[in-house]
Amino acid sequence: MAIKGHNHKTGELNNATKILTSLTAGAIAGALAKTTIAPLDRTKINFQIGKNPYSTRKALKFLKQTYKQEGFIALWRGNSATMARIVPYAAIQFTAHEEWKKVLGVDGSRGKESPKKLFLAGSLAGVTSQSLTYPLDLARARMAVTKKIEYATLREVFVKVYKEEGLRAFYKGYISTIAGVIPYAGVSFFTYDTLKQIYKDKFEEKYSGFYPLVSLFMGACAGMLGQTSSYPLDIIRRRMQTDTQGRYPTIKATILYMHRTEGLWRALYKGLSMNWIKGPIAVGISYATYDNTKESLRAFLIDKQNKKISVEKPV
Template identity: 70%
Template sequence: MAKTAHHDPHTNKLNNTQIVLTSLVAGAIAGALAKTTIAPLDRTKINFQIGHKPYSTRKAFKFLLETFKKEGFFALWRGNSATMARIVPHAAIQFTAHEQWKRVLKVDQSGKTPGKLFLAGSLAGVTSQSLTYPLDLARARMAVTHKHEYATLRQVFVKIYYTEGLMTFYRGYIPTMGGVVIYAGVSFFTYDTLKRLFRERIDSSHNPPAIASLGFGAVAGLLGQSSSYPLDIIRRRMQTDSSGKYKSIFHTLVYVYRNEGIRKGFYKGLSMNWIKGPIAVGISYATYDNVKVFLRNILVKYRSKLYIE
């Protein structure tokens, strides 16, 4: 029976297939809940990221209000169907891959292998992002266009395929991977480190209280998104460009720098991320940990009746 590198008391009672399945389900639920919560803020951020107008909190809320007045309440969640189609498999794969990469890399849970812990997070992010990238691009397109241009997720894929070609679905992939390596590495590293310190200094039980997990996730999200934000700008510009203006990473970097500068270009909308990022990551990590434990409790309790091979 394979064991993971976690101190999860259930892992010595479940086989690796059961561990993977519970991680997949918990990750899917966590991702869906977190992204739906902050979807209006996400749409606002993307619109400012790809445009030339300077960002401010007042302008962000003005955009939300105008969208509500012109297109209705549910327009604030426009593109969320594409987000769900992406985030459910993305979060499920990322959380599961993180557990498995820690197992493969033999991460020491006492904090003696920080490099491996960071690498496990980065590899988890790369794994999940690579497998779901076309859905991320489709969601970005839906978020920045009117519903008449792309009415459904299927229409996004069909229209892009016939008018821009298959490779368009991977436009912005390289800066995305650069950002993911930093973001996922910093985020998972921070969250796991805070949980370890909590266990060592405050409460030795395996799973911290939900409020503590929310706080740890919020800090992890804040640090992760702040460190990778410029690459997120480049990614969004390239993903949503249907005119061919942003031909390469270098061209996009130069264009943004010359026309908008460093602060107004590469960090546009970051303060919005400081609001939505900690909320989303906190909800995601806390939900994942608690749902995972709940599911594993059920399996352990009824393991004589449930056989998942």
């Protein structure tokens, strides 16, 4: 009797089942990571789009005021939109990364990996997932910077934006986003894969397995480098996404407005210190959860297959 999704001879999962486990692990990883840092994310977005200079004291004050005025749950305002986006986004991104690595021949099956191709695989994974989920990212940003009375639900964001600004508004800031995703995802995945390979080369004989804390640390390093490399473009896309007054119609107009009103370099790196806190936490949790969930799922399915085969074998 054949077991769907498995290979009897090798005890390995077929490609369709591998993709399914990647999608599942990616969705869990993204949801857990983003929920953990949602209050910090909301704070960062508010400073990114405003004129007030960022400081840790002001960020803490924002969190405290939000808690006092709107309640504890308000700290996670916009998280429903985040989940609606991050679950498919992370699932697609991690799975696309595995598939792009296969296409480019840097999935570990052909010996020594090319750094350029590892970077390209990460960038392409980021572009793939961002392109497919961008309107949800815009909706999440709108919800994060407004009061509940303006956008009560995710559906209301889509209806209101479509009626008042048109279909094109759902892709406001898309070019700057993709320009930022290329270095961010490329650097992030490249760093993580490189650190994983170094760890395996140095410690594979000494330690069996890839410990969650190790992957958490590697993911944190990858997140810090990736987000620092793309942060100015993240600022620009947030301004464009949340613009309802026509101040930021293009990337050039956004840069010029920021330069006139705030000073360009200060505005482009506003809130970066918070990103150095939340970014490594989020990316570390995401990568560690993905790797360990994926391996656990695959090990469970292979074990289940092998047990079924042994039961079905004629004595």
